[in-house]
Amino acid sequence: MTVGPQTSIKDAIKNFETKWNCVASEESKVLLYGQLPPVVKMDNTLGTLKACKHLSLSSNCIEKIAGLKGLEQLEVLSLGRNQIKKLEGLDDVASTLKELWISYNLLDKLNGIEKLTNLTVVYMSNNLIAKWTEFDKFKELPNIEELLFVGNPLWEVHTKSDDYRINVAGRIPWLKKLDGVPVDDDEREGGKALGL
């Protein structure tokens, strides 16, 4: 495989500091999205972001989640539009992480999500989840309120058969919002009737 030009985390942080005239290690919101050329590798430099509550790395070419040790306050992790295949490397932030934004990636499994028990929001449109047995790992998230799941193969199939929302509501009856639209009692009742 050829290695094209890429931006390191160190340089992405420098770009952010120049753009916003700030010191990244003091900022609660650190925006490293859309680097040109893209970031390919997450590394330990991220651990210098001691005040970071919201880390954005979307619109890059990251293949693996890593380097989050030291981000002790991280609440929102934004990794949309990358090349991520697995939920890994999240143990260090599991106790603080509330929102995971990871749409437009290559996730076909949700292994690892069960450790992120404080999650309230998961945005994961346009991934590759194809089976309810995978989807059912969301049941391990007692605090999940909002889920974005459009554009997954499972969504596609069940939108066509028109039983998508009740299937989700039946599986996670405590979910408040699905794909931007509030889940209502009829959907929860319909889901319950499926006897999942």
Add this chain to the structure above:
Amino acid sequence: AEVEKDLEAAKPALIEAESALNAIKPDDIKNLKALKNPPDVIKIIFDGVLILKRGPMLKCQMVDIKGFACYKDNYSEASKMMNDSNFLASLQQFPKENITDEDCELLTPYTDHGLFTVEAAAKASGLAVGLCKWVKAMKTYHEIAKVVIPKMD
């Protein structure tokens, strides 16, 4: 009442977006579809539309367009979108309340781009102007509404 006044701030952008969409004629889309290789500005603007509609997008591959670094376009998906006879209506009825912070963040590399401007769009076509204004207005609406709507509870 205070809150309603804040939401008013989004109104000019929404009204402008609405009239911009209304100015697009079905023929504009037909003419665009006839082009084998439309101007880059149109491709970039359509990528913005695709993100808002949560359609498929290619990975972020950097290309050079007249000295501007930019992402490889998703115009083949955009063409499919245009083949839907309800395309314009779907934008007019777009559920803007469902836009997320993530959608806006994914849009930003596009809306911040030097070619994603009404001026650049105007050099391409009226259709490009309409869609450019629409994308920008949707983002503006979300950014205002996310501050204002929580205060309503």
